Structure formats: structure tokens, C-alpha cells
Amino acid sequence: MVGKYTGISDSYLSILKALLHASVALDRKLVVDWVPSCDLEDSAAVETPDAYEKAWGLLKGANGVLVPGGFGDRGVQGKILAAKHARENNVPYLGICLGMQIAVIEYARSVMKLRDANSTEFDPAAKTPCVIFMPEGSKTHMGATMRLGSRRTFFQVNNCKSAKLYANANYVDERHRHRYEVNPDMVSEFEKAGLSFVGRDESGRRMEIIELPTHKFFVGTQFHPEFNSRPGKPSPLFLGLIAASSGQLEHLLQRTSGAVSSPTRCIAGPGAPKTKLRMNGLVSTYFANGSSIHI
Numbered sequence: 001m002v003g004k005y006t007g008i009s010d011s012y013l014s015i016l017k018a019l020l021h022a023s024v025a026l027d028r029k030l031v032v033d034w035v036p037s038c039d040l041e042d043s044a045a046v047e048t049p050d051a052y053e054k055a056w057g058l059l060k061g062a063n064g065v066l067v068p069g070g071f072g073d074r075g076v077q078g079k080i081l082a083a084k085h086a087r088e089n090n091v092p093y094l095g096i097c098l099g100m101q102i103a104v105i106e107y108a109r110s111v112m113k114l115r116d117a118n119s120t121e122f123d124p125a126a127k128t129p130c131v132i133f134m135p136e137g138s139k140t141h142m143g144a145t146m147r148l149g150s151r152r153t154f155f156q157v158n159n160c161k162s163a164k165l166y167a168n169a170n171y172v173d174e175r176h177r178h179r180y181e182v183n184p185d186m187v188s189e190f191e192k193a194g195l196s197f198v199g200r201d202e203s204g205r206r207m208e209i210i211e212l213p214t215h216k217f218f219v220g221t222q223f224h225p226e227f228n229s230r231p232g233k234p235s236p237l238f239l240g241l242i243a244a245s246s247g248q249l250e251h252l253l254q255r256t257s258g259a260v261s262s263p264t265r266c267i268a269g270p271g272a273p274k275t276k277l278r279m280n281g282l283v284s285t286y287f288a289n290g291s292s293i294h295i
């Protein structure tokens with residue numbers, strides 16, 4: 001988990017719970033390594049070399065990377081570097097809200113060679129504004145100008161990983177909390193360069209889900225899937241992240257997209273599950289030993 005408030009354990013509580021719900025459903029013991037995004041930045045190599053080494057060591061050792069939501073520019077460069085690491089090394093990535101926006105910025109800068117690409121949240125005069133303030137908000141009044149609450153996302157393609165995880169639904173309702181969005185005028189340029197916008201709002205102009213089809217699991221959402229995750233009803237995208245991080249994604253996608261029916265697993269011996277119950281078509285089992293996955 002690469003964030004700004006990693007020292008305060010409650011800051012990302014809903015994310016942590018959502019990771020846990022998904023890990024339980026997939027029989028994996030969750031291990032979260034907290035990586036302060038500032039410590040990944042070049043300046044940290046000079047100012048706090050021990051913290052820099054530690055942060056990069058944790059990031060490179062992770063089976064999956066999650067960049068949660070956030071506001072303001074402190075630590076943003078570190079989050080961009082984390083997204084780049086995940087993208088280039090085929091490490092499963094889930095970017096939520098700001099975590100999606102910085103993945104878009106990273107793609108523009110590294111792949112499309114648009115070095116000036118930025119969000120106008122961090123640089124209001126950005127030459128290549130790939131994330132912009134939503135037109136209907138007020139720049140001067142921060143109160144009550146956020147796009148908040150449950151909104152509908154329509155899948156644009158049905159063979160993408162996120163649509164399969166949501167059981168091939170035509171649309172999903174998830175909760176929002178943001179002021180900025182992907183610049184709709186740059187979307188076709190991004191798509192030509194290989195970044196897919198697989199979920200959009202009803203107008204088709206507001207980007208809700210990004211995916212890199214060639215990557216093991218590289219997904220970003222403008223919405224916050226963690227807010228709808230519950231024990232026994234894990235968020236589909238968190239299931240996807242945990243499954244991809246523990247080598248189970250193909251199997252999970254076959255099940256969630258209805259390609260195969262849910263098999264019941266039989267395991268005998270000392271590592272046999274203590275409890276077995278069925279949730280959402282997933283066989284959920286709890287192991288005494290528990291193979292761990294690191295996020």
C-alpha cells in the first residue's frame with residue numbers, strides 16, 4: 001500500500017477492510033506493507049537514504065500494489081513511481097481515485113512521452129493537462145463541489161477483466177469522492193497508445209475504469225470500490241487484485257464471468273481448511289497455515 005498517511009493506521013481503514021474481505025474469500029493471509037510514497041522519491045535518496053532503501057525494498061518485494069485515493073501534491077511523485085514499477089514489471093496494480101489519476105499521468109509521461117503531462121490539481125498551468133478539474137465544480141469553493149456518492153459506470157467492453165469480475169454486468173453503481181477527472185479530450189490519444197477506458201459514466205465523457213489489457217492486472221477506478229465491500233461480500237475489484245497477486249486470477253475470472261460453475265474444493269491432510277462456506281459463488285476456506293500475499 002503506497003500512500004501519504006501510512007503512519008496513521010486508521011487513514012486507509014476501508015481499504016484495509018476491503019483487502020481483508022477479498023483475502024478471506026480467496027483463502028489467502030493478507031500481509032500489508034505500508035510504503036510512504038514520499039520515501040520512494042529521488043529527493044529521499046539524498047535526504048533520507050535509509051527510508052528510501054526500505055521503501056523500494058518493500059515495493060519491489062510486493063506481490064501486488066495498491067495506490068489509494070488522496071488529495072494535494074505531497075508524495076504524488078512517489079505514487080507515480082509505484083504505478084510505473086507495477087506497470088513495467090507486470091505486478092498487479094489497483095489504483096483508486098487518485099491512484100487511477102496518477103496511473104494515467106504515468107502512462108502519458110512514460111509511454112506516450114508527454115513529459116509535461118500532469119493533473120491541474122498539482123499544476124494548474126500544466127502544459128499537457130491529462131487530469132482536469134471537473135467543469136461543473138467551482139475552483140474557488142471547495143465545499144460541496146465534489147462529485148460524491150453512488151454513480152453509475154457502464155462497461156464499454158465485456159471481455160475486460162473488470163467487467164468479468166463484476167459478473168459481466170452492463171453497469172455497476174459505486175461510490176465517488178473527487179473533484180478532478182481524466183481529460184476527455186485526451187482519451188482517444190490514450191486509447192491509441194494502449195490504455196483502455198473500459199468503464200465510463202452515462203455520457204461516455206467521464207472515465208471511470210482504466211485497464212491495461214496486456215498486463216496481468218492493471219486496473220484503476222475513479223470510484224471507491226472499498227466503500228461497498230462487506231465481510232462475505234467482497235468488492236469484485238479487490239478480489240481481482242488479491243487473486244492476481246496470488247496466481248488465481250484466471251480461475252477467478254472463469255468463475256465470475258460464468259465460464260465455469262463454482263467447484264467445491266477438497267483438500268485433505270494437515271493443511272486442510274478448518275471451515276468451509278460458500279459466498280458469491282466462491283468457495284471460501286480458512287487455512288491453519290495460510291499462504292501469505294503481500295500488498
Ligand SMILES: NC(=O)CC[C@H](N)C(=O)O
Nearest residue numbers: 069070097098178179180
Ligand atoms: N478521493 C480522491 O482520491 C480524490 C482524487 C483527486 N484529489 C480529486 O479530487 O479528484
